[in-house]
Amino acid sequence: MIGELFTKPTQGRYKILHLTWFAFFLSFVVWFNFPPFATTIQQEFGLSGPQRGTIGLCNIALTVPARIIIGMLLDKYGPRITYTCLLVYSAIPCLIFATATSFNQLVVGRLLMGIVGAGFVIGIRMTAEWFPPKDVGTAEGIYGGWGNFGSAFSAFTMVLIAMALSFLPGSFSFAEAKPFAVLGMTFSSEVLNWRAAIAGSGIFAALYGIFYYFNVTDTPPGRVYHKPKSARGIEVTTVRDFWFLMAMNVPLTGILMVLAWRLQKVNFLSPSGMVIAWIGLLGLYIFQSYNCWAVNKDLLAGRKVYPAEDRYRFKQVALLELTYIVNFGSELAVVTILPAFFEGTFGLNPAIAGMIAASYAFMNLVSRPGGGIISDSVGSRKWTMAVLLIGMGICYLIFSTVGSGWPIAGAVILVMVCSFFVQAAEGATFALVPLVKPRITGQVAGNVGAYGNVGAIAYLTTLLLLKEALVPAGDITDPTVIAGTAAANAAFFQVLGVAGLVVGFLCAFFLDEPKNSFADAHAGQEEAAVPVVPNPSVMG
Incomplete structure (x- = not known):
């Protein structure tokens, strides 16, 4: 290919x-x-x-x-x-x-x-x-x-x-x-x-x-574009999965509440405005839950039972959402703070620090396709996902030890290696997404992708809280401020590393290998009806 x-x-x-x-x-x-x-x-x-x-x-x-x-x-x-x-x-x-x-x-x-x-x-x-x-x-x-x-x-x-x-x-x-x-x-x-x-x-x-x-x-010539009966909410195939879906929608609303709190901290919202925003977000969650109920009400009432071949397990979606929190969520967070990290840790000028930090995103050209190629090649999408996440977690834990005593070249190499595992894991995540349930691929991709941003906001908020707790007030050249900043950065990368390891092991134990992972066509994919024209040479 x-x-x-x-x-x-x-x-x-x-x-x-x-x-x-x-x-x-x-x-x-x-x-x-x-x-x-x-x-x-x-x-x-x-x-x-x-x-x-x-x-x-x-x-x-x-x-x-x-x-x-x-x-x-x-x-x-x-x-x-x-x-x-x-x-x-x-x-x-x-x-x-x-x-x-x-x-x-x-x-x-x-x-x-x-x-x-x-x-x-x-x-x-x-x-x-x-x-x-x-x-x-x-x-x-x-x-x-x-x-x-x-x-x-x-x-x-x-x-x-x-x-x-x-x-x-x-x-x-x-x-x-x-x-x-x-x-x-x-x-x-x-x-x-x-x-x-x-x-x-x-x-x-x-x-x-x-x-x-x-x-x-939208599709190759002659192929049908499959649509769900309703796109108001994700279709699930068991009652237990419906309640699992409701639980996994909670963090999507919760993280927006955190953002509203952040906007209040910088006086964009007043305290009463923040409360109104929270009430609105709760209303949004209720509306989203209603739409999911509307799509799945026949299943919940027992009027509809999916045959075994048409079922999928929502835990597959939930695990992919968690993988995207720890890989893409961490990438967004790290890209945001990496220039300041190199500038403060090694005393670099902003331009050089920015160029080194850009190498993290630059690796996307090869790392993310690399994750997809590995997933296609090794014969197990599940184990590709687990190994890449565990490798990512280990790299972040090593990164938490980076300080002024490290050689800059060593830190840059570690950035490149770490970014490979992070972005290859992103590629492996979306090698799995289209295989969960093809007719709702858009909604699965949307939810998984949204969780990447949940991770970014959660990680950046965690860093903010760490700095508030560990960095004393004072000039940025004050030794106590420098030490506090280094401690906050180290704790931040430790959080990223532990999260990666936890989700990696969850994938190893609970993620299922999708059916037809390496087939020539997606399950249930149909071609449009093409009229058959008789061959005159075989007619009597």
């Missing part, structure tokens, strides 16, 4: 894969177009450190419910229409953020931008429709890895694009110009047009969305 990917890039399923990973790539370029300008925007708006951090959290907040909703729409309307609408929509939050004049407008823009982060889910089903189970791990890994590289691409290029657009209106200057460095070169912030760069990325994504609509189809 890998050879054909490059020798037949404009034919059949390979064309669809290339067009779809690029759609995902653009959605991540847009989703991550804030971090390259974080310091610049903080200076222009006079933001505090907590306010800047809150904008980063807002960027991933609505991705949690958005991935679930996008998964439902995907199963109902198909990936072609869904991806087009999402990419066109991405221009709206980009323009809101690019024209913001206050902290509140920045927050609104990033909250709405979080919806764009749900684009990943759409291509999971598109890719699964075009590739058979025996190749789905590799295909999903390439889709996820090459698309996910959009975050690293954004980190490397958005500043350069902003410089190139400096001739347009919208450049700003400070009373005292602040220098910044890119690729070892120092520039003045007066030539940095971040507004045009962010607006332009959204407009380009919207134009590609229209192009995507006219150049793809």
Whole structure:
């Protein structure tokens, strides 16, 4: 398959894969177009450190419910229409953020931008429709890895694009110009047009969305696109699994409550506003639960019994949700704090620290496809998942020992090895997702993907609490502050490591190997009826 990917890039399923990973790539370029300008925007708006951090959290907040909703729409309307609408929509939050004049407008823009982060889910089903189970791990890994590289691409290029657009209106200057460095070169912030760069990325994504609509189809010619009878909630096949589903929906609401608390801490919400937000989120959980009941009410009332061949075990979905918490959730969290970690631990300048940190995301080009290829090749998707997660956990525990006494080269190598296990585990996760229950792949992918953002918010909040507990007030050069920061970072990586080990062992003991894991077609997949034309040569 890998050879054909490059020798037949404009034919059949390979064309669809290339067009779809690029759609995902653009959605991540847009989703991550804030971090390259974080310091610049903080200076222009006079933001505090907590306010800047809150904008980063807002960027991933609505991705949690958005991935679930996008998964439902995907199963109902198909990936072609869904991806087009999402990419066109991405221009709206980009323009809101690019024209913001206050902290509140920045927050609104990033909250709405979080919806764009749900684009990943759409291509999971598109890719699964075009590739058979025996190749789905590799295909999903390439889709996820090459698309996910959009975050690293954004980190490397958005500043350069902003410089190139400096001739347009919208450049700003400070009373005292602040220098910044890119690729070892120092520039003045007066030539940095971040507004045009962010607006332009959204407009380009919207134009590609229209192009995507006219150049793809949801399934190969002659194949039926299977839809659930209702996309209001996930269909389960046993009563016990329904209650399991209700329990697994709780963290999705709980983490948004945590975010509302965070917004109250930086005065975006008043205490009463936070309570109102919590009440609204409880209402959202009740509404979500009602929709799940509506989809499964005949099963719960005993009026419907699924035959054995049509059943699936919801624990498969729950375990994949946990795997995505510890792999993708930790990746989002680590990418956020890694530049500051290298800067503070080794005394590097921000540009060098940022480039080293970007290597973590850069590894997506090979690591995530690598996880899919391994899952396709070793003959057991379950054990691939378990081993990669355990390896990830061990790497994070080793990372917790990194300090100023480590050689920088050794720390960089450890980052690369750790990122391989993390991203390969992500690839292995989505090698399993399309095999759980093909007709609800969009909803399964949406829920699993949402849990990745649950993990990111949970981990970043944990780091915040660790720093509040361990880092005393004072100047960042104070030895006690430096020691407290190092202790908080070490504890943070220990949390990541232990979580990875726990979920890895859960997969080893409780994850089932999917049926037809390496078949030539997905279970229950049907071809459209094709009329049979008699052959005149055999007619009497």
